[in-house]
Amino acid sequence: MPSPAASQSSDEALAEVLAEPVSFRVTVPATSANLGPGYDCMGVALELFDVVDVSARPRAAAGRAQVKVEVHGEAADSLPRDETHLIVALVGRILREHGHRLPDLTLQAHNRIPHSRGLGSSAAAVACAVAIASHLIPGGLSSDEQLQIGSRIEGHPDNYVPALRGGAAVSWQQGDRFDTAPLMLDEQIRAVVSVPDFQQSTAAARGSLPKTVAHHVAAANSARAALLVHALTADPARLFDATEDRLHQEQRRAQFPASMALVDALRAAGHAAVISGAGPTVLVLAAGDEAADIAADQMRRCGGLAEERWMAMRLPISTAGVTVDPYPR
Ligand SMILES: Nc1ncnc2c1ncn2[C@@H]1O[C@H](COP(=O)(O)OP(=O)(O)O)[C@@H](O)[C@H]1O
Numbered sequence: 001m002p003s004p005a006a007s008q009s010s011d012e013a014l015a016e017v018l019a020e021p022v023s024f025r026v027t028v029p030a031t032s033a034n035l036g037p038g039y040d041c042m043g044v045a046l047e048l049f050d051v052v053d054v055s056a057r058p059r060a061a062a063g064r065a066q067v068k069v070e071v072h073g074e075a076a077d078s079l080p081r082d083e084t085h086l087i088v089a090l091v092g093r094i095l096r097e098h099g100h101r102l103p104d105l106t107l108q109a110h111n112r113i114p115h116s117r118g119l120g121s122s123a124a125a126v127a128c129a130v131a132i133a134s135h136l137i138p139g140g141l142s143s144d145e146q147l148q149i150g151s152r153i154e155g156h157p158d159n160y161v162p163a164l165r166g167g168a169a170v171s172w173q174q175g176d177r178f179d180t181a182p183l184m185l186d187e188q189i190r191a192v193v194s195v196p197d198f199q200q201s202t203a204a205a206r207g208s209l210p211k212t213v214a215h216h217v218a219a220a221n222s223a224r225a226a227l228l229v230h231a232l233t234a235d236p237a238r239l240f241d242a243t244e245d246r247l248h249q250e251q252r253r254a255q256f257p258a259s260m261a262l263v264d265a266l267r268a269a270g271h272a273a274v275i276s277g278a279g280p281t282v283l284v285l286a287a288g289d290e291a292a293d294i295a296a297d298q299m300r301r302c303g304g305l306a307e308e309r310w311m312a313m314r315l316p317i318s319t320a321g322v323t324v325d326p327y328p329r
Pocket residue numbers: 001002050079085086087109111114115116117118119120121122123125200201202203277278
């Protein structure tokens with residue numbers, strides 16, 4: 001999870017960002033990162049959306065901004081309702097970096113993306129914050145600024161970029177800048193996920209990876225990642241070979257043995273199964289509807305045998321990334 005570094009101290013000197021109240025709705029998709037060998041660089045947006053209704057007003061009083069957050073759905077019981085809420089804190093940080101202070105803000109968050117399951121909830125929150133800040137700042141943030149700011153906050157661009165722009169992408173870091181190229185998915189590509197009832201923090205999963213890998217391991221992973229681009233864009237029949245990872249899944253097995261057991265069972269049956277993001281959700285990339293339905297059935301059968309509860313579902317690829325629309329009346 002990104003560190004929001006929330007602070008409203010000494011923001012009296014900063015400019016008011018709004019002259020008039022504004023209301024708008026932000027919609028942001030879930031994402032699945034890595035896709036097997038594309039560790040920290042590949043991801044795809046999925047049609048499972050968080051929706052945040054935003055009402056922002058010039059500050060009514062001196063001192064701190066008045067912030068009110070309502071949370072519905074995922075983590076409604078545990079997320080903060082004040083300026084420490086991740087989205088609010090990130091909006092404040094981005095505005096401050098652009099010379100503005102946080103306005104009075106009311107957020108109504110309708111959370112549908114499950115947290116700490118490898119479906120990019122934190123990347124979605126970052127994309128949401130970037131979209132809100134861009135909507136508030138006069139003239140907005142350029143597309144490149146949005147890419148740089150959110151990738152820097154999230155620390156790895158693989159799921160932030162599809163949350164921002166939709167579809168699938170390969171993204172990378174060059175010095176302190178991020179760049180990305182869209183992957184034009186073959187029309188047969190389908191995504192099926194099985195989401196368990198237990199969580200895995202991305203930070204903890206990242207902490208469990210070794211600092212170095214052997215040269216032959218890196219070479220083998222490069223071949224599969226390159227093949228994955230080919231399979232996703234031109235030749236879905238290659239998805240099984242293309243989704244073999246050497247960099248992170250086996251290394252994290254101890255963190256989510258049940259997920260790895262499901263990946264093993266699905267792969268033994270010929271499905272292109274991988275850990276979604278840093279887990280514990282399992283993703284199958286399938287070629288066509290029939291293969292996707294078979295994978296979903298198999299996931300349900302395996303899930304039914306497990307101690308944990310799993311929910312298998314097909315999720316269409318989202319061509320839309322984060323969007324800002326007028327607040328519906
Ligand atoms: N919509 C949201 N609003 C507020 N905080 C969020 C939101 N989404 C994610 N988070 C924060 O991010 C954490 C999950 O981040 P992370 O461990 O990276 O998992 P994920 O794979 O879901 O991105 C949550 O526990 C919560 O603290």
